[in-house]
Amino acid sequence: MSFSNNKLRGEVNIPGDKSISHRSIMLSSISNGKNIVKNFLSGEDCLSTISCFQKMGIKAEMCRKNEVIIQGRGLRGLTKPIQNLNVGNSGTTIRLMMGILAGQNFESTLIGDNSISKRPMKRVTDPLRLMGAKISGNEDANFTPITIGGGNLSGIDYKMPIASAQVKSSIILASLYANSPSKIIEKNKSRNHTEIMLKSFGADIDVNGNEIYVNPVQNLYSEDIFVPGDISSAAFFIAGASMLKGSEVLIKNVGLNETRTGILDVLKDMGGDYEVLNKKYVCGELMGDILVRHSNLNSTIIDSKLIPRLIDEIPIIAVMATQAEGTTIIKDAKELKVKESNRISSVVSNLKKMGADIEELDDGMIIKGPTKLRGCSIESFSDHRIAMAFSIASLVASGNTNIDNTSCIEISFPHFYDILKQITY
Numbered sequence: 001m002s003f004s005n006n007k008l009r010g011e012v013n014i015p016g017d018k019s020i021s022h023r024s025i026m027l028s029s030i031s032n033g034k035n036i037v038k039n040f041l042s043g044e045d046c047l048s049t050i051s052c053f054q055k056m057g058i059k060a061e062m063c064r065k066n067e068v069i070i071q072g073r074g075l076r077g078l079t080k081p082i083q084n085l086n087v088g089n090s091g092t093t094i095r096l097m098m099g100i101l102a103g104q105n106f107e108s109t110l111i112g113d114n115s116i117s118k119r120p121m122k123r124v125t126d127p128l129r130l131m132g133a134k135i136s137g138n139e140d141a142n143f144t145p146i147t148i149g150g151g152n153l154s155g156i157d158y159k160m161p162i163a164s165a166q167v168k169s170s171i172i173l174a175s176l177y178a179n180s181p182s183k184i185i186e187k188n189k190s191r192n193h194t195e196i197m198l199k200s201f202g203a204d205i206d207v208n209g210n211e212i213y214v215n216p217v218q219n220l221y222s223e224d225i226f227v228p229g230d231i232s233s234a235a236f237f238i239a240g241a242s243m244l245k246g247s248e249v250l251i252k253n254v255g256l257n258e259t260r261t262g263i264l265d266v267l268k269d270m271g272g273d274y275e276v277l278n279k280k281y282v283c284g285e286l287m288g289d290i291l292v293r294h295s296n297l298n299s300t301i302i303d304s305k306l307i308p309r310l311i312d313e314i315p316i317i318a319v320m321a322t323q324a325e326g327t328t329i330i331k332d333a334k335e336l337k338v339k340e341s342n343r344i345s346s347v348v349s350n351l352k353k354m355g356a357d358i359e360e361l362d363d364g365m366i367i368k369g370p371t372k373l374r375g376c377s378i379e380s381f382s383d384h385r386i387a388m389a390f391s392i393a394s395l396v397a398s399g400n401t402n403i404d405n406t407s408c409i410e411i412s413f414p415h416f417y418d419i420l421k422q423i424t425y
């Protein structure tokens with residue numbers, strides 16, 4: 001079913017993975033030696049990570065397009081920043097960096113933008129305090145500004161109360177600095193880029209199902225990194241091509257780590273038409289090309305086990321569900337409320353305005369389809385994923401759609417509109 005005349009056709013290269021780009025800067029900075037990162041995502045969030053590490057004495061320069069050279073200073077070689085560390089809009093930067101700062105011998109203060117100041121940090125500050133870090137901040141260190149003084153950490157045996165790769169990664173990074181081994185148990189498996197990259201940097205880390213074992217180390221080696229394309233960015237074209245009649249898009253060199261491919265599993269369940277081609281491993285991460293064609297979609301049910309594997313794709317999956325036959329249920333996704341915006345209400349309010357049959361739940365949404373979407377004024381809530389999801393929805397809708405503040409797209413996907421224009425017919 002497709003109610004619009006637009007279609008997506010052609011071949012696209014999407015920018016590097018945001019999660020892996022952040023980690024490449026962080027691990028390179030605390031390694032011993034020079035690292036070259038290729039296909040780095042030059043989006044605002046990852047540039048915030050570079051800027052924070054530069055303030056702690058790290059030399060990181062963008063030499064060619066999307067290529068960064070970083071001179072690591074060792075696990076304990078960062079220097080006390082003169083200014084506050086500003087993470088901008090980036091939850092990944094603040095939460096992972098806290099793990100590293102917990103191991104340094106100096107005190108530093110973390111700040112961010114308006115959205116970051118509303119996002120909960122206790123999920124990270126609680127376990128880091130249990131390890132011995134000295135942390136203060138608004139509402140018992142739940143909100144920025146957060147001041148963290150590190151050193152003298154002990155290992156931790158920690159069962160995670162929420163499924164979050166940011167929390168897991170922060171504890172793993174702090175565990176490198178502890179005086180005893182750590183064990184972290186995940187509720188549901190979340191993205192494992194930290195574990196994969198740390199292993200290639202020579203860390204003593206082992207994974208057994210949902211359990212992660214980290215032994216402290218003295219040094220990390222330097223290691224050049226190639227960053228695969230971001231499946232969370234590819235998701236917009238995957239969904240667009242699936243919904244728009246006559247579409248066929250080849251998305252090249254996309255990261256296919258199975259902790260991130262929930263959207264492909266969902267699309268398969270919805271009757272989507274896609275193939276994965278040219279699979280290969282690069283720097284321990286699986287990547288390949290995704291060829292997607294239009295198909296008549298049916299509804300699906302998404303719950304707890306799948307959620308961490310597609311958390312950032314839920315806004316665009318919800319748009320796709322409006323074009324699918326039947327009732328789609330998305331549940332166990334309360335985490336969406338504490339992203340750059342409350343993504344449950346951002347999606348539901350905007351899709352309602354477009355004419356979708358959608359009901360808001362405390363932990364997700366119920367969408368009945370297919371419905372004809374109509375163009376209208378959309379609020380992005382300065383949230384990049386919402387701005388992009390509704391840019392794709394506007395291609396499916398009749399009439400004109402205006403989206404406010406689309407500049408937030410720079411957070412994760414520079415040149416999104418240029419690429420979209422190239423393949424829209």
Ligand SMILES: O=C(O)C1=C[C@@H](OP(=O)(O)O)[C@@H](O)[C@H](O)C1
Nearest residue numbers: 019092163164165166167311312
């Ligand atoms: O570790 C990461 O790189 C990320 C983990 C996820 O957050 P949570 O850990 O809060 O689920 C995700 O939403 C975010 O975009 C990136």
Ligand SMILES: C=C(OP(=O)(O)O)C(=O)O
Nearest residue numbers: 089090091092312339385
């Ligand atoms: C939630 C996101 O990022 P972060 O938590 O790093 O701000 C995202 O990119 O959708």
